[in-house]
Amino acid sequence: MPLALTVNGEVRLSNAGPMTPLLDILREEFQLTGAKPVCREGFCGACMVLRDGRPILSCLTPAGLVEGSDICTIEGLSPGGTLTPLQDALESHDAVQCGMCFPGMVITLTHALRRTHDLTDAEVRQALVGNICRCTGYERIVAAALAIAAAHGPEAARDG
Amino acid sequence: MSIFSPLVLHQPASISEAVALLAAGGRDCAPLAGGTWIMRAPIRHEAPPPVFVSLSKISALSAIAISEERVELGAAVTHAALAEAVAGYPDLQVLAEAAGRSANPAIRATATIGGNLCTTSFPAADLLPALLSLDAEVDLARSQGRERLSLEVFLERRAALVPGWLLTRVVVPREAGRSAHARLPLRKAGDYPVAIVSVAIRLCERDRVTKACVAIGAVETVARRWRSLEAVLLGEPVDPERAGAAAERLLYEITGREGIEAPGWYRVHVLPSLVRRAMAGIAESLSSGNSRPCRSP
Numbered sequence A: 001m002p003l004a005l006t007v008n009g010e011v012r013l014s015n016a017g018p019m020t021p022l023l024d025i026l027r028e029e030f031q032l033t034g035a036k037p038v039c040r041e042g043f044c045g046a047c048m049v050l051r052d053g054r055p056i057l058s059c060l061t062p063a064g065l066v067e068g069s070d071i072c073t074i075e076g077l078s079p080g081g082t083l084t085p086l087q088d089a090l091e092s093h094d095a096v097q098c099g100m101c102f103p104g105m106v107i108t109l110t111h112a113l114r115r116t117h118d119l120t121d122a123e124v125r126q127a128l129v130g131n132i133c134r135c136t137g138y139e140r141i142v143a144a145a146l147a148i149a150a151a152h153g154p155e156a157a158r159d160g
Numbered sequence B: 001m002s003i004f005s006p007l008v009l010h011q012p013a014s015i016s017e018a019v020a021l022l023a024a025g026g027r028d029c030a031p032l033a034g035g036t037w038i039m040r041a042p043i044r045h046e047a048p049p050p051v052f053v054s055l056s057k058i059s060a061l062s063a064i065a066i067s068e069e070r071v072e073l074g075a076a077v078t079h080a081a082l083a084e085a086v087a088g089y090p091d092l093q094v095l096a097e098a099a100g101r102s103a104n105p106a107i108r109a110t111a112t113i114g115g116n117l118c119t120t121s122f123p124a125a126d127l128l129p130a131l132l133s134l135d136a137e138v139d140l141a142r143s144q145g146r147e148r149l150s151l152e153v154f155l156e157r158r159a160a161l162v163p164g165w166l167l168t169r170v171v172v173p174r175e176a177g178r179s180a181h182a183r184l185p186l187r188k189a190g191d192y193p194v195a196i197v198s199v200a201i202r203l204c205e206r207d208r209v210t211k212a213c214v215a216i217g218a219v220e221t222v223a224r225r226w227r228s229l230e231a232v233l234l235g236e237p238v239d240p241e242r243a244g245a246a247a248e249r250l251l252y253e254i255t256g257r258e259g260i261e262a263p264g265w266y267r268v269h270v271l272p273s274l275v276r277r278a279m280a281g282i283a284e285s286l287s288s289g290n291s292r293p294c295r296s297p
Helices: A024-029 A085-092 A102-115 A121-130 A139-159 B015-028 B079-086 B090-101 B113-118 B126-134 B151-159 B225-233 B242-252 B262-268 B271-287
Strands: A003-005 A010-014 A048-053 A054-057 A070-072 B007-010 B029-032 B049-052 B064-067 B070-074 B137-142 B145-150 B166-173 B178-185 B192-202 B209-217
Touching: A003 A024, A048 A102, A054 A102, A070 B090, A085 A102, A085 A139, B015 B029, B015 B049, B015 B137, B015 B166, B015 B242, B049 B209, B064 B079, B070 B113, B070 B271, B079 B090, B079 B113, B090 B126, B090 B151, B090 B178, B090 B192, B090 B271, B113 B126, B113 B151, B126 B151, B126 B178, B126 B192, B126 B209, B137 B151, B145 B151, B178 B271, B192 B262, B192 B271, B209 B225, B225 B242, B242 B271
Parallel strands: A003 A070, B007 B049, B029 B049
Antiparallel strands: A003 A010, A048 A054, A048 A070, B064 B070, B070 B166, B137 B145, B137 B166, B178 B192, B192 B209
């Protein structure tokens, strides 16, 4: 029986086995390549997607365990090309970087901003412990997250 | 390489169903909790068993019950859920720190207490020394019945257990007054610890230690109690410097595990500092607010 996965609001079927990493189905079958296979060990965070609003490591998640959950990938965060306030802030802070770690960072911060309205610098950094950048750094990303927390408050947090 | 994994995944809704599947599967079958270790089998060049039994649909395994006497934790309780549940209890501080600082947030939200205890090839598990210091016990279920073992005995036997058993619950007696967990990752966070020291103590009215449990993790291949150090702490006040010096004298008992992130000698060398830090954490907990051992936040 094929797996039925709800991805970015759409039910999609996969013929992959239930122990197949969700990441591989997203990328190879569904052509959603925003989540990246980098370390495949749960250390780097480049494969992160939201499961029912919470960040998960799709490289370590058997697809069979997420049937019935809402999966949101980086592609699903801004339907119709409308950026979320967080994405806007990241762009205006010139924090986009190379694109390898970045989708995972956006996923983590989307969740962190939804959960807490007034994030501190330390909280942003703690949230990003599992998102590793190997080329540029974190300062502008942290600044963008803090700006969105400060500027938009609960409103921005709700919209992510 | 095909992305289509051929592995079978059962998702039973009860413990009895799960142990029946495990018994039927024998050596070709293993329980799957959070999956954060099992899903990395290809990276370790290991062939996984062909059949897995997921625990995620068994609600009893995610239960947490905290009473004055004990804490009962379902085997599929995640590190994040555990850290949140035990936060603020001075006697359970070791558990809050072990569960709340291991790995990174997404792993903590997925990796379970049962997985941490059953992964025989993972030497740097944070919950092992923490639970050893609290004299935890584990409940095992199999189709023929149940049994409760001390965590220490379980760790001795776990590699040799016959297929078909399932670790269902961890029971922590609340006998400690204060506890602390000191770990050394190479980065500030997000790494495996090079060495771990967990300490739980009980004090008498005159603030002398009447019971001390010290456990070390990540240093040797399996976490264990450090009983010779415990004996030195007994009958004395909480004194981080003295405890560290005592640890220094007892280091000859420990042989460090070689590993890619640190050589064995280094893991041993940092232990006295971690003992000092853990005891300082306990001293701080005693001096802040209630100086008597207490059981509620």
